[in-house]
Amino acid sequence: MDNTSYLKTQLSNGMLVLLKEINTAPIISHWVWYRVGSRNEIPGITGISHWVEHMQFKGTPRYPASVLDKAISREGGMWNAFTYLDWTTYFETMPAEKIELALQLEADRMVNSLFEAEEVASERTVIISERQGNENEPLFLLGEELQSAAFRVHPYHHEVIGDLSDLLTMQREDLYRHYRSYYAPNNAVLTMAGDFKIDAMLAQIQELYAMIPAVEETKQNIRPEPLQSGERQVTVEGPGETTYIQVAHRTPPAAHPDFFALTVMDSLLSGASNLNMFGGGLSNKTSRLYRALVEGDLAVSVFGGLQATIDPFLHTFTVVVRPDRTPEQVLSRLLEEIQRIQETPPPVDELARAVKQARALFAYGSESITNQAFWMGFSEMFATYDWFSGYLDDLAAVKPEDVQRVAQIYLRRQNRVVGFYLPTGDGEMPGMKVDS
Amino acid sequence: MRLYRSFNEFGSPLALQGAGAAHSVPNPEDIRRVQLPNGIVVLSRANLNSPSISLSGYLQVGGIFDPDEKLGLANFTSAALLRGTRKRDFQGIYDALESAGASLGFDGGTHTMNFGGKALVEDLSLLLDLLVEALRYPTFPAEQVERLRSQLLTGLAIRAQNTGEMAAQTFDQIAYANHPYSRPEDGYPETVQAINRDDLLAFQQKMYGPAGMVIAIVGAAEPDRVLEMVAAAFGDWSNTDQPTPPELPELAVLEELVRRKTTIPGKSQADIVLGAPGPTRLSPDYIAASLGNSVLGQFGMMGRIGETVRERAGLAYYASSSLGGGIGPGPWRVVAGVDPENVERATQLIQQEIARFVSEPVEANELADSQANYIGRLPLSLESNAGVARALLNLERYDLGLDYYVRYPDIIRSVTVEEVLEAAGRYLHPQRLAVGIAGP
Numbered sequence: 001m002d003n004t005s006y007l008k009t010q011l012s013n014g015m016l017v018l019l020k021e022i023n024t025a026p027i028i029s030h031w032v033w034y035r036v037g038s039r040n041e042i043p044g045i046t047g048i049s050h051w052v053e054h055m056q057f058k059g060t061p062r063y064p065a066s067v068l069d070k071a072i073s074r075e076g077g078m079w080n081a082f083t084y085l086d087w088t089t090y091f092e093t094m095p096a097e098k099i100e101l102a103l104q105l106e107a108d109r110m111v112n113s114l115f116e117a118e119e120v121a122s123e124r125t126v127i128i129s130e131r132q133g134n135e136n137e138p139l140f141l142l143g144e145e146l147q148s149a150a151f152r153v154h155p156y157h158h159e160v161i162g163d164l165s166d167l168l169t170m171q172r173e174d175l176y177r178h179y180r181s182y183y184a185p186n187n188a189v190l191t192m193a194g195d196f197k198i199d200a201m202l203a204q205i206q207e208l209y210a211m212i213p214a215v216e217e218t219k220q221n222i223r224p225e226p227l228q229s230g231e232r233q234v235t236v237e238g239p240g241e242t243t244y245i246q247v248a249h250r251t252p253p254a255a256h257p258d259f260f261a262l263t264v265m266d267s268l269l270s271g272a273s274n275l276n277m278f279g280g281g282l283s284n285k286t287s288r289l290y291r292a293l294v295e296g297d298l299a300v301s302v303f304g305g306l307q308a309t310i311d312p313f314l315h316t317f318t319v320v321v322r323p324d325r326t327p328e329q330v331l332s333r334l335l336e337e338i339q340r341i342q343e344t345p346p347p348v349d350e351l352a353r354a355v356k357q358a359r360a361l362f363a364y365g366s367e368s369i370t371n372q373a374f375w376m377g378f379s380e381m382f383a384t385y386d387w388f389s390g391y392l393d394d395l396a397a398v399k400p401e402d403v404q405r406v407a408q409i410y411l412r413r414q415n416r417v418v419g420f421y422l423p424t425g426d427g428e429m430p431g432m433k434v435d436s
Numbered sequence: 437m438r439l440y441r442s443f444n445e446f447g448s449p450l451a452l453q454g455a456g457a458a459h460s461v462p463n464p465e466d467i468r469r470v471q472l473p474n475g476i477v478v479l480s481r482a483n484l485n486s487p488s489i490s491l492s493g494y495l496q497v498g499g500i501f502d503p504d505e506k507l508g509l510a511n512f513t514s515a516a517l518l519r520g521t522r523k524r525d526f527q528g529i530y531d532a533l534e535s536a537g538a539s540l541g542f543d544g545g546t547h548t549m550n551f552g553g554k555a556l557v558e559d560l561s562l563l564l565d566l567l568v569e570a571l572r573y574p575t576f577p578a579e580q581v582e583r584l585r586s587q588l589l590t591g592l593a594i595r596a597q598n599t600g601e602m603a604a605q606t607f608d609q610i611a612y613a614n615h616p617y618s619r620p621e622d623g624y625p626e627t628v629q630a631i632n633r634d635d636l637l638a639f640q641q642k643m644y645g646p647a648g649m650v651i652a653i654v655g656a657a658e659p660d661r662v663l664e665m666v667a668a669a670f671g672d673w674s675n676t677d678q679p680t681p682p683e684l685p686e687l688a689v690l691e692e693l694v695r696r697k698t699t700i701p702g703k704s705q706a707d708i709v710l711g712a713p714g715p716t717r718l719s720p721d722y723i724a725a726s727l728g729n730s731v732l733g734q735f736g737m738m739g740r741i742g743e744t745v746r747e748r749a750g751l752a753y754y755a756s757s758s759l760g761g762g763i764g765p766g767p768w769r770v771v772a773g774v775d776p777e778n779v780e781r782a783t784q785l786i787q788q789e790i791a792r793f794v795s796e797p798v799e800a801n802e803l804a805d806s807q808a809n810y811i812g813r814l815p816l817s818l819e820s821n822a823g824v825a826r827a828l829l830n831l832e833r834y835d836l837g838l839d840y841y842v843r844y845p846d847i848i849r850s851v852t853v854e855e856v857l858e859a860a861g862r863y864l865h866p867q868r869l870a871v872g873i874a875g876p
Contacts, residue, residue: 024485025819057737065747069736074805076812095812122750125775130753133773135704136599239702240597242590272537282539285530295527297583300590322586323593353535360537360556363487367820424702 007198008385011206014186014214018376018385019201020193022369028194029093029373032106033381035189036182037086038160039222039310045170047162048178050083051127055175056090057081058119060112063105065119071101078370083160086310087381093370096195100204106190107208110183120172128168131161138236138244138421139318145234146246146419150314154225186214189380193373225250225312232417237424243321244421245331249410251315254308255383260394261402262306262315262410267354268346268403269337270304270317276365277374282357289317292337298322298330310382314417315410327420341407345400355396362392461818461841462827468659469838474646474674478666479828480659483821489560489655490821492829494548495571496648496681499621501639506631508623511544512588513639518542519580521569526580529569532562540566544621547681547763548833549644554822557656561665568669571644576636585628592625599874600773602698603707607872610694611713611767615687645675652828655821684764687713695871706776706875710786711769714863717761717834721859723847725768726759728856730806731798732789733757733770740793741770744785751775751782763833768863776875783871791866797853811845 007019037049059065072079077094079102090109092102134140144159151157161167190205228250252258266273271284284290284303293299300320307313321330365371379388460466468480499510518540519526533540538555540563551571555563595601605620612618622628649670653662690712715722733741738756745755752772760766770790774782817823818841831840 026815027819066743070805073736073809074812076809076814076816078813078816093816095815098812122747125750126746126753129705129751129773129775132705132775133753138597239700241593242597272534282534282537283530283541284534286527286534291527294583294587297586300587320590320594323590324586357534357537360488363556364554367486367488369819 005198007202009202011185011209013209013212015209016189016380017202017205018189018191018380019196019198020372020376021196021198022193022372023195025369026096026195027093027369028096028099028192028196029091029370030099030102030106031089031091031191031373031377032110033087033089033189033191033377034182035086035187035381036088036178037084038158038162039086039155040182040218040220041155041158041162044166045174045178046158046166047127047160048166048170048174049088050160050162051123051167051170052175052179053081053083053088053090054123054127055115055119055179056109056113058116058123059114060108061114062108062112068105071105075101077102085156085160085307085313089377091370091373099194099196103204103208107212110185110188111212113179115172115176115179117172120175124167127161128164131164131167134161138238138240138242138423141236141238142244142246142419142421145236146248146316146417147314149232149234149419150228150248150250150417151225153223154311155222156225156309156311156313181215181218184215185209185212186217189377191373191376191380193376194369222311228415231413234417234419235422236419237422239425240423241323241425242423243323243327245319245321245327245334246316246419247319247331247334248314248316248417248419249415250312251306251410252312253310253382255387258406258409259306259308261398261406263358264351264354264395264398265341265403265407266304266306266315267357268350269341270302272354272357272361273305274361275308276361276368276371277378278365278368278371282361286353288337288341289334292333293319293330296333298325298333308378308382327422331418338407338411342404342411345404348400351398351400351403355392358395359392461814461844462824462838463842464838467828467831467838468663470663472646472667472671474671476646476649476651476666476670476673477832478663479650479652479832480657480662481654481824481828482658483655483824486656486821487556488554488821489557489563489653489657490552490554490825491563491567491651491653492550492552492822492825493649493651494545494550494829494833495644496547497549497643498545498547499619500546500616500682501643501679502619502623504619505627506623506635507619507627508588508621509631509635509639510549510643511621511623512584512628512631513636514542514544514549515588516576516581516584516636517570517574517640518566519584520575520577522573522575523569525577529566533566536562538563540570542570546616546621552822552825560653560657560662564665564669572673574640576633576640578633581633581636585631588622588628589625592622592628595622597700599700599703599705599707600771602700602874603709603771603872605872606696606698606874607709607711607767607769607870610696610870610872611690611711613688615685617713617764617766642677643679645678646670646673647675647678650829650832652825652832654825654828687765690868690870693867693869693871695873697873697875699876700874701876703876705773706779706873708772708774708779708783708786709769709872710783710869711757711767712863712865712869713765714759714768715761715859716763716765721855721862722761724851724855725859725863726761727803727806727810727848727851728793728798728860729757729759729768730809731802731856732793735802735806735809740789741772741786744789745772745782749781749785751778751785755782755786779873779875787866787869790864790869794857794860794864794866797857800853803851803853803856807848807851810848814841814844
């Protein structure tokens with residue numbers, strides 16, 4: 001079944017390259033990852049990494065914007081880019097014999113993007129519009145407040161899209177400086193999966209990137225978040241009729257050994273999280289919180305999730321409250337379930353189910369070549385590809401006592417932020433909109 | 437335009453077969469299609485590279501059967517199928533599914549009730565067992581029905597706050613006045629309140645049946661074995677009461693541009709949905725309309741609409757067009773999310789693009805780009821088992837023939853700019869559009 005071979009190597013300019021041959025479909029997925037995201041931003045330039053990502057579609061001398069847009073589509077390719085807390089990534093999945101275009105294009109825009117002033121100006125309003133679209137969602141409004149309450153000093157404080165005030169004031173020079181500081185081979189990881197020969201592909205990559213020099217590493221001043229020593233609460237009031245609750249706990253980075261026990265804990269409490277970027281997940285109706293809150297007629301739905309990050313981030317439960325219940329009733333029942341897992345190690349068969357679910361999700365995810373190339377790069381952003389290869393075994397090694405222990409450590413009250421979205425009906429909320 | 441080859445050199449996906457059978461598109465040699473005596477059509481294709489299987493299909497029942505006062509009945513019924521069966525209760529059903537890392541879901545559409553699931557291959561029989569129980573022996577436990585109702589009502593309350601969905605609903609009410617397509621399949625709060633457990637039971641018993649049912653199973657299972665399993669599960673199903681789907685009424689044509697706004701206070705962004713009813717999937721001009729739509733609002737960064745509204749004017753993060761197709765005249769529409777102050781300007785720009793689209797032929801290279809895109813992306817859409825299962829259902833739903841994906845490149849390449857212009861002019865009239873807006 002596994003007709004694949006794999007190579008991980010580093011070019012002389014510092015660029016990491018991971019290649020995986022998969023010959024089941026005439027497709028190649030090609031990703032270039034940069035170790036830069038909202039984690040590398042300070043007040044005044046929040047949202048800059050995401051804006052730079054947008055500018056990367058605005059053209060180079062060789063591939064002007066209008067040409068760039070169409071080139072990939074014309075070949076039947078799928079492409080996109082994502083900016084996250086820790087990273088920014090660009091991908092193209094294409095018919096195998098057309099992949100050279102993607103290779104050329106990414107190598108070119110690693111250094112040659114123009115950032116023309118008028119393009120910066122028109123993208124400013126596009127990004128503000130993107131933010132406005134987000135603001136239409138109660139869970140965005142709540143999540144933004146929750147995150148800023150959870151992180152006072154660490155840059156995970158702000159949303160990836162950035163604060164409106166910074167989106168209004170950032171200039172072309174700021175964007176270009178950010179681009180030149182972080183877009184370099186020694187800050188990049190190239191990953192490819194699909195129908196190619198590793199030796200030939202590596203030679204092609206070496207030829208394309210050999211001429212691009214490494215840059216001096218940008219000095220980072222990412223301030224660690226001090227220990228939280230008491231529960232925090234935030235409330236957002238806004239339009240609608242539906243109440244939402246989020247309960248967040250600060251959790252260790254993905255490379256920390258406790259991450260796997262936390263993943264199992266999350267699965268027992270709120271269902272298996274789907275870490276695949278492509279492909280659907282599983283239902284969570286046998287999870288403890290679904291049974292307690294939804295079957296208990298307190299909530300309409302509940303879900304939870306852990307993010308794989310470089311620095312400690314958050315595990316978050318999200319609950320949609322039934323209209324005939326108060327948020328306090330729901331929260332109190334949710335906290336009872338946390339207490340239960342802290343007090344009693346879960347039965348072995350519950351763990352076995354979590355592991356089987358993870359195994360199935362892995363199998364579904366492996367059908368997609370795009371997803372395979374995604375995982376090679378994603379895992380390198382916060383750990384290494386070995387993290388991904390060993391993931392199922394590491395989950396299977398988690399013991400009931402480990403789950404209990406991590407619940408005791410990380411789900412403790414002092415490490416918690418609780419957020420409420422309280423609906424105000426159809427009336428307009430004063431203070432909801434920022435004047436611009 | 438220096439590095440890539442022009443589309444004329446672009447080979448069809450079939451030219452890639454050299455590396456093995458897995459590289460071919462679904463074709464009459466590798467699709468197994470059988471019709472059971474009770475009418476159920478079974479489609480299967482093996483993919484032994486994968487450890488899993490994907491199942492999808494549909495029954496000939498949908499919101500089109502709903503009485504106005506109980507709008508949402510078909511949707512409610514499908515959502516309740518896994519709430520309890522003669523063999524298992526709710527937790528028993530999900531314990532079986534989730535313990536296997538499998539999933540199964542039902543989705544009530546306008547014309548059909550669609551289902552889909554996936555599992556590791558060793559759990560295919562479990563998935564089929566649950567499908568049989570859900571479709572044939574659901575019990576709709578009262579307590580579960582009430583819980584589900586509360587969830588559906590909250591879903592409607594959330595929908596009422598969603599500018600995109602409300603703009604689309606406002607658009608439907610204008611474009612499809614006095615037509616079933618003006619009605620949301622999930623109903624309204626008062627119609628969902630009016631549905632009781634007996635309605636669900638009666639609806640399932642009368643409307644669900646094997647006539648017109650299609651099921652596609654793709655993955656690590658031999659088609660012969662799949663056929664045996666489906667025949668064992670559904671071969672004895674019969675329902676003599678099963679009605680034939682009602683005919684769709686004629687659409688009233690708009691005489692002028694009609695614009696309506698749904699106000700949702702407190703929102704930061706407004707959504708615009710603008711367009712008209714389009715061709716059915718079976719219309720002879722569907723492919724021409726689809727390629728035209730790609731030029732208008734899909735290709736590259738959302739086609740001409742994206743270029744004008746997003747790239748040049750900087751007015752929106754998303755601005756694109758879509759063509760519904762389907763059994764009936766689904767919508768051909770443009771959607772955009774904009775600052776509430778920019779609704780007028782964005783609407784005007786979109787109207788100008790539509791006016792140009794219906795009065796001048798698209799340029800030959802624009803059409804060629806979209807044709808190349810359609811042909812080139814086919815292997816990507818067939819990458820996963822679920823993608824192949826969807827493709828097989830498509831063949832059956834629209835009677836396209838098992839060799840459709842083999843013929844597909846030629847079908848796409850044969851469309852001319854004149855045909856695109858003709859199709860555009862047949863459905864879109866810049867002065868007779870429906871414009872739905874939702875926002876503060």
